[in-house]
Amino acid sequence: MRVLGIETSCDETAAAIVDTTGDQSRPWAVRSNVIASQAEIHREWGGVVPEIASRQHLADICGVVERALGDAGAVPGDIDAVAVTQGPGLVGALLIGVSFAKAFAAARGIPVIPVHHIAGHIESLVLEHGEMPLPAVVLVVSGGHTSLYFVPAQGTYQLIGQTRDDAAGEAYDKVAKMLGLGYPGGPVVDKLAQTGRDDAVKLPLPRFTRPDRNPGEITAEAGAFAPAVLSMAEFSFSGLKSAAVRLIDAQGARNVADFCASFQRVVVTTLVDRLFGVALALGARSVGIAGGVSANSRLRRDAAARGQREGIPVFVPPLSLSTDNAAMIAAAGLRRLATAGAGSLQFNAQAAMPVMPPADGARP
Ligand code: KG4
Ligand code: ZN
Numbered sequence: 001m002r003v004l005g006i007e008t009s010c011d012e013t014a015a016a017i018v019d020t021t022g023d024q025s026r027p028w029a030v031r032s033n034v035i036a037s038q039a040e041i042h043r044e045w046g047g048v049v050p051e052i053a054s055r056q057h058l059a060d061i062c063g064v065v066e067r068a069l070g071d072a073g074a075v076p077g078d079i080d081a082v083a084v085t086q087g088p089g090l091v092g093a094l095l096i097g098v099s100f101a102k103a104f105a106a107a108r109g110i111p112v113i114p115v116h117h118i119a120g121h122i123e124s125l126v127l128e129h130g131e132m133p134l135p136a137v138v139l140v141v142s143g144g145h146t147s148l149y150f151v152p153a154q155g156t157y158q159l160i161g162q163t164r165d166d167a168a169g170e171a172y173d174k175v176a177k178m179l180g181l182g183y184p185g186g187p188v189v190d191k192l193a194q195t196g197r198d199d200a201v202k203l204p205l206p207r208f209t210r211p212d213r214n215p216g217e218i219t220a221e222a223g224a225f226a227p228a229v230l231s232m233a234e235f236s237f238s239g240l241k242s243a244a245v246r247l248i249d250a251q252g253a254r255n256v257a258d259f260c261a262s263f264q265r266v267v268v269t270t271l272v273d274r275l276f277g278v279a280l281a282l283g284a285r286s287v288g289i290a291g292g293v294s295a296n297s298r299l300r301r302d303a304a305a306r307g308q309r310e311g312i313p314v315f316v317p318p319l320s321l322s323t324d325n326a327a328m329i330a331a332a333g334l335r336r337l338a339t340a341g342a343g344s345l346q347f348n349a350q351a352a353m354p355v356m357p358p359a360d361g362a363r364p
Contacts, residue, residue: 009089083333161233
């Protein structure tokens with residue numbers, strides 16, 4: 001089977017062709033993976049401008065799909081199904097991909113599979129490494145998300161907990177902006193951090209010392225996880241971000257590399273500690289890290305070392321699949337096709353959506 005994946009949830013217009021292999025342990029193969037990044041366009045504004053993003057998707061989508069077909073040596077008649085990001089994301093941006101996918105599928109008389117963006121990030125791990133030992137705990141960490149998912153079975157993604165406020169990538173982007181390092185900030189901060197001392201600047205480790213005050217919203221399915229697991233699966237980066245911003249305001253970053261290294265130590269330590277704490281508590285047989293921030297060099301290194309110590313294999317996507325791309329969306333579409341079926345054309349772009357619909361009666 002040959003699937004065309006489409007991703008337009010934020011500022012990347014992406015299309016990819018993914019084939020099934022017939023091999024159960026490595027079920028999918030990437031035939032092409034084309035990404036037109038709008039980063040240059042949004043850089044001028046210091047962040048993604050939704051209306052500009054939508055218009056750029058519209059300008060780019062046809063060319064990106066043609067290129068994905070060409071790179072795979074395919075023609076439209078070779079495609080058996082289209083998988084597209086339904087949400088979450090910028091609704092105007094999502095609409096471009098969803099409309100294109102529906103039109104392509106309707107014209108060819110093939111199914112269109114709506115995909116959750118996070119399911120795509122999680123399946124990027126399988127796309128690269130083959131099936132993970134289950135159950136798995138996966139950290140999805142990007143500019144928009146810092147969330148932990150439990151994957152008890154193929155195609156089942158249960159949200160355990162997420163950030164109460166900012167995403168880790170957002171904190172990177174904000175700190176980079178304050179330091180005048182441009183947008184997106186993660187890659188630059190990561191690079192500078194490699195030459196700095198990570199204990200040079202004192203920044204607070206995010207902690208929830210008073211769970212009775214300002215409790216986070218419980219996002220997991222009611223009763224699915226023990227309270228101790230739920231509290232371990234929460235993140236908060238706004239305090240760290242404010243502390244970093246205050247320090248920069250007060251004294252400037254005297255040594256930018258030291259500042260970046262110290263900030264990176266705090267973020268990565270928090271992510272790795274919580275990921276493994278939850279994985280051990282849930283008896284996970286593997287852990288994964290996906291999303292844009294999984295490209296971070298220290299996060300990869302520290303997680304690999306911790307996995308080795310704990311005897312849990314660690315899965316991370318290659319750089320080409322860590323930031324937003326359509327190969328992961330095609331993979332998640334194939335997963336959904338295998339586990340739940342394609343569904344109908346009666347779906348629309350959705351800015352916010354749960355990765356799994358709540359079980360009957362579990363929530364209003
Ligand atoms: O997954 P992604 O491409 O888009 C979202 O869904 O948000 O992630 C983009 C985020 C940005 O915040 C960017 O600064 C961050 O990933 N990022 C990194 C690194 N590379 C990208 N953060 C830390 N270290 C990196 N090497
Ligand atoms: Zn993403």
